[in-house]
Structure formats: structure tokens, C-alpha cells
Amino acid sequence: MTDVFGPSHQDAGPSIGQARHEQVVFCADDRSGLRAIIAIYNTALGPGLGGTRFYPYEDEQTALADVLNLSRAMAYKNALAGLDLGGGKAVIIGDPAKDKSEALLRAYGRFIQSLGGRYFTACDVGTYSEDMDIIARETPYVTGRTPAHGGAGDSSILTAYGVFQGMRASAEHVYGSPTLRGRRVGVEGVGKVGYRLVDHLLADGAEVVICDVSAEAVERVRKVHPEVEVVADAAAMKRADIDVYAPCALGGALDDAAVAGLHAKIVCGGANNQLAHPGVEKQLAERGILYAPDYVVNSGGVIQVADEIEGFNMERARAKATQIFDTTLKIFTIAEEEGVPPAAAADRLAERRMSEVGRLRGIWLGR
Numbered sequence: 094m095t096d097v098f099g100p101s102h103q104d105a106g107p108s109i110g111q112a113r114h115e116q117v118v119f120c121a122d123d124r125s126g127l128r129a130i131i132a133i134y135n136t137a138l139g140p141g142l143g144g145t146r147f148y149p150y151e152d153e154q155t156a157l158a159d160v161l162n163l164s165r166a167m168a169y170k171n172a173l174a175g176l177d178l179g180g181g182k183a184v185i186i187g188d189p190a191k192d193k194s195e196a197l198l199r200a201y202g203r204f205i206q207s208l209g210g211r212y213f214t215a216c217d218v219g220t221y222s223e224d225m226d227i228i229a230r231e232t233p234y235v236t237g238r239t240p241a242h243g244g245a246g247d248s249s250i251l252t253a254y255g256v257f258q259g260m261r262a263s264a265e266h267v268y269g270s271p272t273l274r275g276r277r278v279g280v281e282g283v284g285k286v287g288y289r290l291v292d293h294l295l296a297d298g299a300e301v302v303i304c305d306v307s308a309e310a311v312e313r314v315r316k317v318h319p320e321v322e323v324v325a326d327a328a329a330m331k332r333a334d335i336d337v338y339a340p341c342a343l344g345g346a347l348d349d350a351a352v353a354g355l356h357a358k359i360v361c362g363g364a365n366n367q368l369a370h371p372g373v374e375k376q377l378a379e380r381g382i383l384y385a386p387d388y389v390v391n392s393g394g395v396i397q398v399a400d401e402i403e404g405f406n407m408e409r410a411r412a413k414a415t416q417i418f419d420t421t422l423k424i425f426t427i428a429e430e431e432g433v434p435p436a437a438a439a440d441r442l443a444e445r446r447m448s449e450v451g452r453l454r455g456i457w458l459g460r
């Protein structure tokens with residue numbers, strides 16, 4: 094097994110080589126207990142931007158595999174979001190509840206600084222805006238800071254808004270009209286993103302069905318919107334008589350069995366990695382269910398935090414997130430024209446932008 098932080102670290106190669114990442118940096122600081130990996134997939138469009146995941150990985154190999162996958166995914170997400178940013182991501186190995194400290198976060202900040210702006214960080218699982226404020230005491234290459242520090246704050250605001258735009262585009266494609274009015278939409282998971290999505294849907298005139306493993310989360314919605322219907326759990330949601338299914342909880346919501354029982358004609362939600370395996374998309378297509386690729390419609394969050402790089406302005410960020418509507422429609426059109434599923438069409442569009450815009454760096458600008 095690779096042991097990059099131990100005495101011998103000669104064997105970190107194969108997975109990095111296969112994934113074709115531009116740069117992977119291992120960072121260790123014994124006194125604070127920091128063990129982190131920063132991965133930059135590419136910088137074709139600009140510096141890599143992606144969050145820092147603080148997670149008690151079983152071992153370094155698992156952490157490495159995760160950061161390689163996540164940084165690659167960010168390159169595609171940022172490209173399709175129309176940002177001048179490449180793909181990057183970082184992981185800190187440890188239990189955030191026990192291991193997070195000022196010294197550890199600042200040590201991590203110094204490693205980000207050492208990359209000279211090739212990588213910008215943000216929040217992810219296990220890290221919060223307050224942590225970004227601490228990291229920012231060592232480096233300016235930080236987004237997702239608190240509003241008190243000029244940051245964008247809670248990124249779920251534009252994540253939910255972007256998912257709603259993607260859903261409007263899906264409705265346009267399937268029903269010929271960009272509205273959810275009169276449609277039944279099932280929102281699975283009403284945490285930060287799902288809760289806000291319900292607001293958008295009700296304002297648009299949709300009927301909303303929700304579920305959540307947390308009774309508190311369900312109650313929070315019901316208190317403000319008593320008209321919302323509640324189903325028992327995620328399994329019931331997938332069998333429910335709904336037009337649109339919006340996974341907004343954890344990844345892997347759609348597996349073979351779930352697709353077979355789905356009534357919805359559209360899948361469009363905020364959760365990352367909704368498909369349990371790549372074959373699921375084909376099954377959705379065979380059943381005539383339109384899938385709005387997750388990383389396209391949930392990019393409002395990264396759009397929100399990326400705006401901090403210019404000095405945060407919510408209206409400018411919202412205007413950019415509104416473009417998720419057009420991007421989603423464009424992906425459906427390419428999918429039809431090129432006879433591929435929407436996720437493959439999204440990948441092609443992202444690769445085109447990385448290649449066409451990225452190549453301009455080759456134009457000599459003089460001295």
C-alpha cells in the first residue's frame with residue numbers, strides 16, 4: 094500500500110499517472126497533525142478551485158483516490174459553470190470533530206499559499222466558512238468565507254437556485270414550457286439545498302412532496318409550508334406518483350432497482366454523484382426519463398463562492414447561476430444531436446471549453 098506520509102514515499106505513482114493530474118501535493122505538519130493532499134487536475138481555464146474535505150479516511154490510498162476523483166470532477170463542473178477556473182480539490186485526513194485546530198488549519202493555509210495561487214480552496218464535507226476564515230489568515234487563495242470577512246456565506250443559496258434553473262430547463266425540454274407549475278416534484282432530502290429548493294418550487298406553482306431521515310428537517314419545511322406532502326422515506330419517494338424526482342440528500346440515490354420503479358419523467362436534483370454506477374444513465378434513457386446531470390445543475394454553489402475572487406457580489410453571482418438554465422438546455426440538445434446520454438453530452442461540452450479556451454494560452458502576448 095502507498096504510504097506517502099511514512100518514511101518511504103516512493104510508491105504514490107500509478108493512480109496519479111492514470112488520472113493525468115497536473116499536480117498532486119502531499120502536505121504534512123507533525124506538530125498540528127496535518128496530513129493533507131491537494132490535487133490539481135488541470136488549469137486550462139485558470140487556477141484550480143474546489144473545496145477541502147476533512148474526513149477520517151481509512152488510509153492514505155483511499156484519501157488519494159477521493160481527491161483525484163473530486164479534483165477531476167471540479168474541472169468539468171467549473172468549465173460548464175462558465176468559470177475561468179480549473180479543477181482542484183483537497184482532502185485533510187482526520188476526524189474534524191477531534192482533529193481540527195487553528196494550528197492545523199493555518200498550517201494547511203501555508204501549503205495552499207506555497208502553490209502561489211494555482212489552487213483556491215472552499216468548504217466541503219467537514220469544513221465550514223469559519224474554517225475558511227482561519228485558513229485565510231495564511232493565504233488569500235480561499236473562498237467560501239463568512240460574510241463578515243467579505244465571503245459568500247452559505248453556498249446552498251445559489252446551489253438550490255441553480256438546481257431550480259436546471260429543472261425549469263428540463264421542464265422546457267419535456268413539456269415545452271419552462272415552469273414547474275402544476276407538476277408534482279419530489280424532493281428527497283430537505284437539508285440546506287432541499288429546503289431552499291422547496292421554496293423555489295412552491296413559488297413557481299408546483300406541488301411538492303418531501304422526505305428526509307431527519308424528522309427535524311421535515312418539520313422545518315412543514316412549519317413554513319404546511320401544504321407540502323410528506324412520504325415515509327427515500328424508497329417511498331422513488332415509487333411516488335411524481336413528475337420530477339429531485340435527489341438532494343447523499344450520492345448514489347439512483348441504482349438499478351430505483352430506476353425500475355421510478356414514476357418521474359425528470360430527474361434533477363442537487364446531490365453529487367446521483368447515479369450509483371455509469372450504467373444507470375442508460376437505463377434512465379431507456380425508460381424515457383430525462384436526467385439533468387448533477388454536476389451541471391448543482392454548480393450554483395461553486396459559482397457563488399468563486400465570485401469572491403472578484404469581491405463578492407450576490408446579484409452578479411445569481412446572474413451567472415441563471416445561465417444554468419441555458420447550459421442545461423444546450424446539453425439536452427447536444428445529447429439528442431449526438432445520440433449520447435446527457436451526462437456524456439455535458440462531459441463533451443466541458444472538454445470543448447477546456448480545449449478551445451485553454452488553447453488560447455498558447456498565443457504569445459509579447460514581453
Ligand SMILES: NC(=O)c1ccc[n+]([C@@H]2O[C@H](COP(=O)([O-])OP(=O)(O)OC[C@H]3O[C@@H](n4cnc5c(N)ncnc54)[C@H](O)[C@@H]3O)[C@@H](O)[C@H]2O)c1
Nearest residue numbers: 248249252282284285286305306307310342363364365394
Ligand atoms: N450545499 C451546497 O452548496 C452543495 C453544492 C453542491 C452539491 N451539494 C450536494 O447536495 C446534497 C445536499 O447538500 P446539503 O448542503 O443540502 O446537505 P445537508 O446535509 O444540509 O442536507 C442533506 C439532507 O439529506 C437528508 N438525508 C440523508 N440521507 C437521507 C436519506 N437516505 N433519505 C432522505 N433524506 C436523507 C439529511 O437528513 C439532510 O437533511 C449533497 O449531496 C451535497 O454534496 C451541495
